[in-house]
């Protein structure tokens with residue numbers, strides 16, 4: 623049950639897990655963002671998220687096309703299963719962008735979690751500039767807990783803003799999160815606890831958990847990304 627990356631759709635995977643198993647849920651689900659209308663949402667993930675910036679091509683991923691109503695419904699479906707498999711008091715962290723921030727805070731609460739705040743990932747000044755407008759250089763981590771969150775969890779004070787630039791050599795997914803960012807964020811989990819990521823992508827949460835001495839459990843629909851995650855995890859083992 624520990625340190626295993628599963629294949630397939632996260633909903634049946636979550637349904638197969640026993641109740642009160644995990645100590646933290648830290649995940650970066652499809653945002654269904656990239657535009658306000660169905661035409662823009664239905665663009666390929668590389669078109670939406672790669673900004674034409676790099677020569678490197680990443681595999682596409684699915685599940686990012688839903689409109690607001692169906693995305694909210696889908697989020698609450700799998701989040702309700704997460705609530706069941708988490709221990710009382712366990713923290714939950716959900717990545718999102720500025721467009722989907724309100725939907726994400728709604729979904730978290732509809733599923734039954736207590737919303738406790740928003741941490742900020744500052745991606746730095748390399749993000750596409752916009753003449754006469756603010757640069758959208760942040761993504762957000764909506765966080766909360768399953769019910770009361772006791773202070774006595776052996777977790778210190780954590781920052782609320784994390785500046786971490788995406789480096790090409792550390793980018794394995796079209797929307798990949800930096801390993802060092804994940805190494806910091808997962809510290810909301812009690813030391814040595816079991817961290818669940820049902821949308822593992824290239825495995826950034828799992829790699830960070832392995833590096834920081836946590837147990838982990840993941841699921842990923844894309845076989846291409848699962849293979850990348852397995853390779854990253856295997857390289858870690860090779861260096862330990």
Ligand SMILES: C[S@@+](CC[C@H](N)C(=O)[O-])C[C@H]1O[C@@H](n2cnc3c(N)ncnc32)[C@H](O)[C@@H]1O
Nearest residue numbers: 631632650683685795798799821823824826843
């Ligand atoms: C935003 S990406 C996660 C990227 C990851 N944080 C990383 O750094 O590599 C979301 C991932 O969820 C996967 N996904 C989409 N729908 C899914 C589903 N129903 N079940 C499991 N995984 C799914 C996609 O294939 C994609 O890799």
